[in-house]
Amino acid sequence: MPLRVFIVPRVGIGPHKLVKVKCSSLLRSKLLQGTVSVTCAFLTSYGTMPTRGTPTRDGKVEAPGERTCRLCWGEEDEGPLVQPCACRGSQKWIHKHCLEKWRRTSPKKDAAYRCGQCMNTYGDALSLELLRARLQAERADGEYTVFTLNRLALELQDQGKYDEAEPLHREALEVSRETLGDRHPNTLGSISNLGALLYAKGDLAAAEPLIREALEGQRETLGNRDLSTLVSINNLGALLWAKGGLAAAEPLFREALEVSRETLGNRHPHTLTSINNLGQLLQAKGDLAAAESLCLEALEVQRQTLGDRHSSTLVSIHNLGALLYAKGDLAAAEPQCREALEGQRQTLGDRHPDTLDSIGNLGLLLMAKGDFAAAEPLLCEVVEALRATLGSGHPNTLASIAKLRRLIIIRRLPGSSTYAFLPYIASCSRRSLYLVSVTLASCSVACFAMICTYISWRFS
Ligand SMILES: [Zn+2]
């Protein structure tokens, strides 16, 4: 089952500026079909939404009658209440219309795209609308546009709109190189951002020199324990893994996690991402016990600190499903995969890279259970969406087409429903799965039937 590596770092740059680098992309490692993502953001000011009282993180579930808007104190009868971010307790709910008004009119620059309390980005169409308008106004007034360029590019990247993000990243980097020089932390952040985007687009050859340049510069100018350096260490690890270098990636993931635990603590979002990354890598190596303990650690803290519907929590839920799948426990894996997918469809939309990952994985899971009829529409949905968003030549699109083709071949086999051992084979060993896949892809039905008979006998 495809795995997923998420890198969600936050980077301190200079005394007054923060760069948040949220890494989210889909990259397929050769052996594991793992996925990796990267995104970044420049933040210059923290805007805090007016609030009533101190947010709590008690995770308490309140009855509908107890829900009140954190801005106007009104209840549900005055308009729909939504949870737009990771805030908890009395800060959890807000009217949709109150939030939109705040985002459109607030003097705080970051109110357009993120919550000023928990710093979660909203990741929606309104963020893009407001940032696009701001960029246009800055260009018209001849103002410094790098912050808005970066922010908009990151929002676009987070929403899977890579082609639109790329020229903005390039423009921001060009301006930073010219005005600040190649070794300034902000320039290094822009280099890292562009590298992360190219990585997300699957262009590993173009991404690698940028990610290496950023890391080298950050190690020299910021040191090995700075958050931006940790982000780049993770990113390089993810890149090497995507290139097939599992062994080269492991020491980088371990370094990033060790330093994150020491400097940021065990509950920091970046540490949790590092925990997830290392867990995914260990799973890929076949060390399922170690992977499971890391996965459960990350998920538990994310449920407590971010809530059950946060995109990072949903990734961890999905990862746990993938891990259970890898252990052969399909019954336990399915509810995890479904929970992650349902949350992503609702919070991120049907075409977000995370959602597409989860759709494809649920399709594979159903295939492994022998429910080919339920799997097919899911795999078709992924192919169509990836063609539309990443293009027909992207490695992820090609991989999704290969899966769908395999499924269609199985379903077309005369009497395929009688091959009761197919699901068993699909889930029981990588070797037999490989054998079946190769056969399905290249052999005649007769040859396939012979090999299936052999596998059936071999595993019975
Ligand atoms: Zn309200």
Ligand SMILES: [Zn+2]
């Ligand atoms: Zn919040």
